[in-house]
Amino acid sequence: MAKKIVIIGGVALGPKAACRARRLDPDAEITLIDKDTLISYGGCGIPYFVSGDIANPEDLYSTVFHAKRDPEFFDVYKRVKVMTGTEALDIDRKAKTVRLRDLNTGEESEISYDVLVLGTGASPFVPPVEGFDLPGVKCVANMHQAIDIKSQIASGEVGSAVVVGGGAIGLEMTEAMSALWGVETTLVEMCDQVLPQAMGPEFTRMIENHLEENEVKVMTSTRVLRILGDEDGVTGVLTDKGEIPCDMVIFGAGVRPNNALAKKAGLAIGQFGGIVVDARMCTSDRNIYAGGDCVEIRNQITGAPTYLPLGSLANREGRVIGTNIAGGNERFDGATGTFCLKAFDLSVATSGLTLEQAKAAGFDAVEGLSAQADRAHFYPGHDWLFIKLIADRTTRRVLGIEALGSAGDAVKARVDAVAALLPFHVDLDAISNLEVGYAPPFASAMDVVNAAANALKNIIDGLSNPVEPRDFLAEVLPDESRLILDVRSAKQAVPMQEIYGKRWLNIPQDELPVRYDELPRDKELYVLCNTGLRSYESQVLLRAKGFTNLKNIQGGFLVARKLDPSFGTKK
Template identity: 50%
Template sequence: MSQTIVIVGAVALGPKAACRFKRLEPGSRVIMIDQGSMISYGGCGIPYYISGDVSDPDQLQSTSFHMLRDARFFKEAKGIEVMTETRATAIDREGKLLRVIDLKTGKEGGIAYDQLVLATGSRPRRLPIPGAELEGVFTVSSLDEAVRIKARIAEGQVGKAVVIGAGAIGLEMAEAMSDLWGIETTVVEVQDQILPHIVSPTLARMAQRHMEESGVAFQMGEEVRRIEGEGCVERVLTGQGALEADLVVMAVGVTPNVDLAREAGLAVSERGAIMVNTRMQTSDPSIYAGGDCVEIPNLITGKPGYWPLGSLANRQGRVVGTNLAGGRAEFEGAVGSFVVKLFDMSVASSGLSLSVARREGFDAVSTFVVQFDRAHFYPEKDLLYLELVVEKGTRRVLGIQGIGNKGDGLLARISAVAAILKHRPTTADVSNMELPYSPPFSSAMDVLNALGNAAENLLDGKNRVMDVDQFDEWWNHRENGKTFFMDCRNWGNAEAYVKKYPEHWKSIPQDELRKRLSEVPQDKNIVLICNTGVRSYEAQVFLDEMGFHNTFNLQGGMAAVKKWPGDL
């Protein structure tokens, strides 16, 4: 029996659900409505449109075979009716009627449905500060708004910009304006690190340094107090003073759009998202929901989670479309996976960071490894910096984060772990993970295997480590004479540092340690240093055997130090 499906929202989940259902029930009627004028676009591509990497907004709205996904396309190619610039105002659940208003004419009406889909998405937060509504203050909430930002920049009206928020969108926007347009850009973040709760402070500071070297300025741990200007933004006031600005981007998170659902009496969580089961049904079995407006299970913590990501919305859309046609598809939840490009660097994560793991009640630790993404003898290679978060007692892997170049090497490693996180893997699973091997692509002992091994050594108490931030602190207090900094590399690597800091930096290569053991003091803390942490670990094992237990292996070695802010 044919039915009428009405979908509210036509950006990500809505079109996917509509097309999937229409393939399964071509004789049924599907109506999508959206309050915007542009539909079915790749919202995550907005920063790249603003930067100029994507030259035309139509590219974000086009199929891979260059057809524009507008109302005409859905009608003629998919058999789906689309009503743009139309807002849903109420749901009559008993009468199965959606009330709408045409935003162009003001005409009100109703659409009868057999089943309803809410793909209402999210709305960007706006800081409740004076000046937030001034012209020139944007939130990057839609493609329409992105077009206005791009026009303002292209017309030469923007020389200085302020981005509020150092999450993924904020950093992408900072890169977009600074890189290709040469706009003097400052990011203001209330937390003390970029990408808070996503990566560790160590990785965050490395990524921040890279962005600073690329021309972006930062004010960390700082609040925006007000935005000023005569009709149009002119300056942003923080605790550090005034920042001149011709444009401001607020990137301080989003909140689910649930007004329609709440007013209809559907169950909404304490977080403020629509509650759905694994079939993506709301508390009304005739109404489905998905995308940025819903809460789904966190497959690591077992608690409700919220991830406003287009990738999840598309996959949920297929589940919804299948179930509208009587299927039994399920969306079990997510572990939370993320990747962002920051100039020539990529930052990625999956699962829990160390701080979030501990906040969720896990007795967690992390280990940090730096290694080439390919065989060390292959001429084209680059370093990957990976951090693994594990639970102490069970050795369960809770998350992985990393930085690397903007190639696919980092994404491949993060993705490999992301795929198994829901199965509660342990460090042994990472140590022994089977990965394709060929020198142009990876190492025989891949960096992921090395990461798992390092985690096991840490948990076994065989590797007493020091992070680069602690190393930085001890180095800055080196004059107190309590620490012995021992370079375990060959003389060619250590020479420059020994000559620059002869009183503090000592060269004892790992392969010479047995015959030079008398040079190692027993009454000081010993920091062991090599390029990545491998030879220094070998030195630590030997020193343990010789009775030296006050040793600390610098995780990531000099490769990590060189990414750290400041100059050694």
């Protein structure tokens, strides 16, 4: 008898599992159920639809060959029966049935399964502040909301907007509204940085500055207290830093797994509210599988559960489920949380743990920041690429990587290559010699990712005694008693000496071997060059000459200026 496969949820995981199962089992009866009328769309494309980069909503649920992925498409091409506008109310695990309700007619029915797949996704988190339900307060959880937002913006009704939440969706929506449509946009984030889950504070500060350069107002460490307005719409957002007038509020403050159905059925639920699954993506009921935004998976760095609502994972998990429900045996071993994002003309990518996350997980974590050209420095059109590596001091195990630059694919390339190794728990030597391809249009002979590993090894080995650029700006620079040794040229140092006076010392690197005796030996010296490389070499030289109290400013002038565009322009 044909196996009865019932799949609840039709955005990413569900359709993928359905199609894979169909290809392996030509006889199975496969039914895909979704509350919505639209299914199988590229939800991550919503910001690009709102921005106008993607003209029509259909583009997000069409194949490469412009076939609309609607119920008829699934019926004809995939031989999968689709029931849209249908809500799953209850699972009877003993009888192996699901009770359904037709959302148009209210009629209830029952469907039986041999194997059930839950791909119920996640819902946007909206903090329960007063006014959260006013018209003009939006989320971007599905296509209908996206179409609604875009039509309002396109009709010229929205002069200004507040985006609440500086995660990926928040940032992408911020760009979407301000870049093309010219909506005056304010980004409000509760934490002291954007992308607080994904990255440490340096690169996010660079993004924040870049957003400001693009006319976006960024308010971090800001809490939303109330949405202002009435039944005619939103008039503003009240925060603990004051009122922001606006015509629209968009919540991008993270999502929560849709676990109600699983919970009611008594399936195991984890600490983040996600359904618990094993490496075969099977729940605590061996006839029920789950994946995508409604499950927790294993963090491959810490071994602990993690919640990563990402469309890429949903698709890969969906295929594994499709194989397993058709009688196969594939594993999904977890994830390290590889992430990438384009924000105007900058791109960032990251994988693994941030420094703070690594410390919280019990590692003796240390980080190194490197700046190098994204291609051969003699090749035209090269630009700076910044890489941060996080490792454990004792075992030298690599725990995370972050990168930022203007050439997005090149930024992502470095992170993807290191991300591939993170599940193997490699140490820094593996990154020193990581065999990324080399030709001048693509990389330096010693690639920036190799250089970043070498820089962090030097820190761990005590050859480089670093100070974080953010600490340099926040603590060293304001303290008149600290001495900075600038080993760049006199021409570069003079403007700094005009601002910081006598405590800004300057001996160019080439003169250091004969002039080091001019330097005080009893005071801490903060050594600075343009990127941190020559200051490191100078530190090595000075240490050989008996200096003991040296700090190398990681990333040098370049990174400090990117973190604070006013650095070196005024006191």
